[in-house]
Amino acid sequence: MSSVSIRKIRKSFAGLTVLDSVDMEIAPGEFIVILGPSGCGKSTLLNVIAGLDDCESGQIVIDAVDVSGLEPSQRGLAMVFQSYALFPAMTVRRNLSFGMEVAGTPKPTIVQKVDWVAKLLQIEALLDRKPGQLSGGQRQRVAIGRALVRSSSICLFDEPLSNLDAKLRAETRVELKQLHETLKSTMIYVTHDQIEAMTMADRVAVMHKGRVEQFAPPQSIYEKPASLFVAGFVGSPAMNLLEGSLDGAGRFLVGQRSIGSSAYPFEDPSTAGEAVLGIRCEDIDVVEPGSPDSIPAKLAFTELLGADALGWFDCLGKRMSVRLGVDAARSMRKEVGLRFDMAKASFFSASTERRL
Ligand SMILES: Nc1ncnc2c1ncn2[C@@H]1O[C@H](COP(=O)(O)OP(=O)(O)OP(=O)(O)O)[C@@H](O)[C@H]1O
Ligand SMILES: [Mg+2]
Structure with missing residues (x-):
C-alpha cells in the first residue's frame, strides 16, 4: 500500500x-x-x-x-x-x-x-x-x-x-x-x-x-x-435543473411562480441573485394539483423500467423526470402537482456555477 x-x-x-x-x-x-x-x-x-x-x-x-x-x-x-x-x-x-x-x-x-x-x-x-x-x-x-x-x-x-x-x-x-x-x-x-x-x-x-x-x-x-x-454529468436520468433567482428571503422565483427555499441548507441563507435549482427525480413527490407548496405539472409520458418507472412532466417550462412506482406510473393522471424535497435539492450560482 x-x-x-x-x-x-x-x-x-x-x-x-x-x-x-x-x-x-x-x-x-x-x-x-x-x-x-x-x-x-x-x-x-x-x-x-x-x-x-x-x-x-x-x-x-x-x-x-x-x-x-x-x-x-x-x-x-x-x-x-x-x-x-x-x-x-x-x-x-x-x-x-x-x-x-x-x-x-x-x-x-x-x-x-x-x-x-x-x-x-x-x-x-x-x-x-x-x-x-x-x-x-x-x-x-x-x-x-x-x-x-x-x-x-x-x-x-x-x-x-x-x-x-x-x-x-x-x-x-x-x-x-x-x-x-x-x-x-x-x-x-x-x-x-x-x-x-x-x-x-x-x-x-x-x-x-x-x-x-x-x-x-x-x-x-x-x-x-x-x-x-x-450535477449534469453524474446520475441517470440527469438531475433536473431550473434557472431562476433567489430573493434572499426564502423563495426561489421561476417566472411567475416561486418555490420555498428555506429548507435548503445554504451556507449563506441571505444569498440572492440568479441561480440554478437542481433536484433529482427521486426527490420529487407527485401530489394533488393545487396542494400547498406544489407546482402545477402536466404528464408528458411515462417509462416503465422494470423495478420502477419514470414520469416525465412539463413543469415550469421544463421537461422534468420524477421517479415513480410502477403502479403509480400506470394510473398517473395528466394534471398533477409536484412537490420538491428542498432539503435534498442543490443550488448553484448562475455566474460561478459552484454550489451555494
Ligand atoms: N499527444 C497529444 N498531442 C496533442 N494533443 C493531445 C495529445 N494527447 C492528448 N491530447 C489532447 O489532450 C486532451 C486530453 O486528452 P486525454 O487523452 O487525456 O483525454 P481523456 O480524458 O483520456 O479522453 P477519453 O475519455 O476520450 O480517453 C484532448 O483534448 C486531446 O485531444
Ligand atoms: Mg483516455
Missing part, C-alpha cells in the same frame, strides 16, 4: 491546457476513480503519474518520495491500458511472466505468481493459448493479470473494461472490486462510466477541461454535487 500525492500538475499540448493545476492526495489502499467526459485529460493525468508523459510543472510524490524525475520502471507502478497491449506471439503464460523475467525475478517465484494470478482471474485453462485465441474479456483478464503479477503497491487502470460487452463489464467490475479488497493495493482507475465510478470508488475525482471539479466519496458527489457540471 502506498500513498500518492499529485501536486499542481500542469500540462499543455501545443498551447492547449490539458491539465490545469491538478491536485489530489490519495491515501494508501484507496480505490480512486477519475471520472470525466472524453478529452477532459484523464489518460494524460494517468500517464503523467506513471511517468509515460512529462508535465510542465508540479510533482508526483509516492510514499513521500518525489518521483517526478524518475523513469516509469523506477516508480514501482503497474498499469493496465485501454488497449490490452498483449504480445501476440507469446502465450498467455509468457505474457504474464515476461515482465518478471526481464526484471530478473527467480524462476520459482515466477511460476508461483503466474499460478496465483491465473487462479485468481480464472484463466488457468488459457495459459497455453495465444492472445489471438482469446475473447475480448479473456484478453482483458490477462492484461489485468499481467499488471497484478508485478505486485506493485499501486495499480493504474485506463478504462480497462471499455471493450467488454455490458454483462462481462458488470462481472469484471465486481471482480476488480473484490480483487482490491484482497490485494489492498492503491488503485487509480480512469473511466467515463459513472456506474463504474459509483460502484467501485472509495472516492471519485470528477474532471472537466483539465481540472478536478470535485474529489469526494461517490455518495456525496451524487447528493451534493459541487458544481453545475458535476
Whole structure:
C-alpha cells in the first residue's frame, strides 16, 4: 500500500491546457476513480503519474518520495491500458511472466505468481493459448493479470473494461472490486462510466477541461454535487435543473411562480441573485394539483423500467423526470402537482456555477 500525492500538475499540448493545476492526495489502499467526459485529460493525468508523459510543472510524490524525475520502471507502478497491449506471439503464460523475467525475478517465484494470478482471474485453462485465441474479456483478464503479477503497491487502470460487452463489464467490475479488497493495493482507475465510478470508488475525482471539479466519496458527489457540471454529468436520468433567482428571503422565483427555499441548507441563507435549482427525480413527490407548496405539472409520458418507472412532466417550462412506482406510473393522471424535497435539492450560482 502506498500513498500518492499529485501536486499542481500542469500540462499543455501545443498551447492547449490539458491539465490545469491538478491536485489530489490519495491515501494508501484507496480505490480512486477519475471520472470525466472524453478529452477532459484523464489518460494524460494517468500517464503523467506513471511517468509515460512529462508535465510542465508540479510533482508526483509516492510514499513521500518525489518521483517526478524518475523513469516509469523506477516508480514501482503497474498499469493496465485501454488497449490490452498483449504480445501476440507469446502465450498467455509468457505474457504474464515476461515482465518478471526481464526484471530478473527467480524462476520459482515466477511460476508461483503466474499460478496465483491465473487462479485468481480464472484463466488457468488459457495459459497455453495465444492472445489471438482469446475473447475480448479473456484478453482483458490477462492484461489485468499481467499488471497484478508485478505486485506493485499501486495499480493504474485506463478504462480497462471499455471493450467488454455490458454483462462481462458488470462481472469484471465486481471482480476488480473484490480483487482490491484482497490485494489492498492503491488503485487509480480512469473511466467515463459513472456506474463504474459509483460502484467501485472509495472516492471519485470528477474532471472537466483539465481540472478536478470535485474529489469526494461517490455518495456525496451524487447528493451534493459541487458544481453545475458535476450535477449534469453524474446520475441517470440527469438531475433536473431550473434557472431562476433567489430573493434572499426564502423563495426561489421561476417566472411567475416561486418555490420555498428555506429548507435548503445554504451556507449563506441571505444569498440572492440568479441561480440554478437542481433536484433529482427521486426527490420529487407527485401530489394533488393545487396542494400547498406544489407546482402545477402536466404528464408528458411515462417509462416503465422494470423495478420502477419514470414520469416525465412539463413543469415550469421544463421537461422534468420524477421517479415513480410502477403502479403509480400506470394510473398517473395528466394534471398533477409536484412537490420538491428542498432539503435534498442543490443550488448553484448562475455566474460561478459552484454550489451555494
Ligand atoms: N499527444 C497529444 N498531442 C496533442 N494533443 C493531445 C495529445 N494527447 C492528448 N491530447 C489532447 O489532450 C486532451 C486530453 O486528452 P486525454 O487523452 O487525456 O483525454 P481523456 O480524458 O483520456 O479522453 P477519453 O475519455 O476520450 O480517453 C484532448 O483534448 C486531446 O485531444
Ligand atoms: Mg483516455
